[in-house]
Amino acid sequence: MVDPYVLRALVNGLVVAGFTGLGSLAGFIGKSLPRWGLDFSLGFSAGIMLVASFISLVVPALEAGYYLDMGVGLAIGALTIVALDLFVPHEHLVSGYEGPELMRKRLKKALLVALAIAVHNIPEGIAVGVTSVYSEEMGLYTTIAIGLQDVPEGAAVALPLAILMKSRVKGFIVGLLSGLIEMLMAVVAALVLTQAHEYLGFALGFSAGAMVYIVVEEILPEILHESSMYKKIATAGFFAGFYIALYLEHLLG
Numbered sequence: 001m002v003d004p005y006v007l008r009a010l011v012n013g014l015v016v017a018g019f020t021g022l023g024s025l026a027g028f029i030g031k032s033l034p035r036w037g038l039d040f041s042l043g044f045s046a047g048i049m050l051v052a053s054f055i056s057l058v059v060p061a062l063e064a065g066y067y068l069d070m071g072v073g074l075a076i077g078a079l080t081i082v083a084l085d086l087f088v089p090h091e092h093l094v095s096g097y098e099g100p101e102l103m104r105k106r107l108k109k110a111l112l113v114a115l116a117i118a119v120h121n122i123p124e125g126i127a128v129g130v131t132s133v134y135s136e137e138m139g140l141y142t143t144i145a146i147g148l149q150d151v152p153e154g155a156a157v158a159l160p161l162a163i164l165m166k167s168r169v170k171g172f173i174v175g176l177l178s179g180l181i182e183m184l185m186a187v188v189a190a191l192v193l194t195q196a197h198e199y200l201g202f203a204l205g206f207s208a209g210a211m212v213y214i215v216v217e218e219i220l221p222e223i224l225h226e227s228s229m230y231k232k233i234a235t236a237g238f239f240a241g242f243y244i245a246l247y248l249e250h251l252l253g
Helices: 004-024 035-063 067-087 109-134 136-165 168-195 197-223 228-252
Strands: 090-092 096-098
Touching: 004 109, 004 136, 004 168, 035 067, 035 109, 035 136, 035 197, 035 228, 067 109, 067 197, 109 136, 109 168, 109 197, 136 168, 136 228, 168 197, 197 228
Parallel strands: none
Antiparallel strands: 090 096
């Protein structure tokens, strides 16, 4: 019999993957994503991720008394993304390449972009799985919040990849696979915590640390170093995501 926590994480993971797939359908519709659209979608994702990190991960951990566990997890989550940035070759759509320099010319740009997506989606999937174990309500909130930001993110991924791969179908498939990575990580996180529930506080902090690091070190620099017009569009996207994530918790609670 499937553990109810794992089943909940699986269902929530599939919902998140569905949101990502929905956004990836843009690869069949448009020819390219305008720069303002990319900036708005990245800002939107940053706003949701930042609020969700605190509402669904940090605050519940503190309320449950996981002060030390959460703090340690927060630091290790951020350091894990630092390590992935250093050792996993990948390329961001705006800021460019990161990872071992020797792999820069050995891998195709489309694969490097896909790897960057995977690095971002790992902590999001873990967050869905961890909160699904923490409580049904918090799992639902995290699922909807992450899912909403995955719609424009899926579009921002599928359109450029469709151009790089010269195939709309391939762009859509890679976008959908990025959502399935989140589902997989949600299930893995739930499976681990059902066997080691005492690490729940650490897991909550780990997910928060990883997502906050991605927002501060990767997403915000990508959208705030250009002209004032694009900065304002990105900032508008950030506040849109911020407000939606903030009031979504109130509605679901």
